[in-house]
Amino acid sequence: MIGFNVRGTWSIYKREVMRSLRTAFQSILSPVLTTSLYFIVFGTVIGARMEPVDGVAYGAFIIPGLLMLTLLGETTSNSSFGIYMPRFTGTIYELLSAPVGVAETLIGFVGAAATKGLILAAIILVTATFFVDYEIKYPLFAALYIMLIAASFSLFGFILGIWADGFEKLGIIPLLILTPLTFLGGTFYSIDDLPEPWNSVALANPIAFLVSGLRWTFYGTSDVPIALSLGLTLGFLAVCTAIIAFIFKTGWRLRE
């Protein structure tokens, strides 16, 4: 009996990473450019006139939020596109007929999407140093938390790519749900500064917990307890994993 297919997993991972490199301008330079513009406008120009938030200079305060904005959008899009394209072109036949199961497929596709997310995060953090001064208080926690977020939203994107039956559906969640929720999730402000009832409304947004959690790893301050942010992220990861396991078990939208 053959066990876990290591070479198969590596093949999927390598091909997905190469696919991202093939479209490097779109997949790496474009989000970096967009984030740089945010730093210029909000961090340098407007940020210079803003008061520090929770003792953190405004330009530095928005770094975790902007990082989250890119991370969520890119990992979700990349992962969803990665599995949707083989479905769309029909090349998924090869994956389905190969000796690879849910573990190999997930590690390959989601791992590649998460890797790209981490590379982007690193580039954005380096880019940020050109515009604002900042120091990460808990760098190890920050790295682990970024990895957790990248993995979770890559899994989410994978589900999206299997659910979508057209390019419109593929783009609708990152553009119309994730981006607005990240903007409203305290990217540019502290939720604690919002008056009621907007403070309570903002806390109904799960992305606010993620932004807050990442900000804690950067500066040690957060709108909600870090344990809550971490618990929510781990819970989201578990739910996405369970949904994908169900999809593979039933063959939903994969096998007729």
Next chain:
Amino acid sequence: MQEPILSIAGLSKVYSGGVKALDDVDLDIRKGEIFALLGPNGAGKTTLIGAVCGLVRPSGGVITAFGHDLKNDWRSARARIGLVPQELSTDMFETVERAVSYSRGLFGHAPDKARIHEILRSLSLYEKRSSQIRELSGGMKRRVLIAKALAHEPELLFLDEPTAGVDVELRKDMWEQISALRERGTTIILTTHYIEEAEEMADRVGIIRGGKILMVDDKASMMKRLGRTEAVLQLAEPLSELPPSIAAFPLELSADGRELCFRGGDGTGKGRQQVADLTKALIAAGIDFTGIDIRESSLEDIFVSLLTEQEEPA
């Protein structure tokens, strides 16, 4: 008797819309043979292949490949099976060599550039190894699909309509490739619309219609059992009825008595001898004729006649 390399028992598939694509299919495939699965559109050929290769979830039945139950030990079985799909589904922006190497890795094999190059050479793809697949012609894309399926050196290869949409020259070329694979010991199951293809290459033939296997037999046995000789004699003078001296032959008059049609014999050529006897009997009876058209029935005739026999009455 040799253990079959693939054994299908009671396989059924009902799609969510209620369409019954496979209905209690039993089929055994022998090691090293070329098996042609023939059937009209919608007969269930692709569904059958999909069920074995993991693209379709069977509704019932058991599939065993290389002694492994595909439901429980699918990894071991799939690692030894290759599939060339009917559709030209390829990653258009990938180069030929990378696409084939990817397939090898996906099936758990270590990279082997020399082996990949050997496969590309055997399919006349070596010169195109650095080209993106989108730059290739339809026939070359189909070769890439075959190369991808061969990359992990499968022992059992499914070819779903391998020559659909390719020109005559390339089709003959593909037949040579398939024969070469068989010589290397690969067991091949192919579906085709071109009966000529099955006739040319297959050792055994299965006929499927409406999700049911109607017949499985050695090609030679099938031809012998169901083959016929057909001869049409153009008479110099029309006949109103068959004279008693030739009434024992399987004959009928047509074209207002101007043609005498013989349908008899079997696939062994026995019918030709009977036609020779008939001509002697005609001469002896003083019946003159101006020409004879004689032909042996092809696999296509057998295929069409079997399907016609199975047609439900309206």
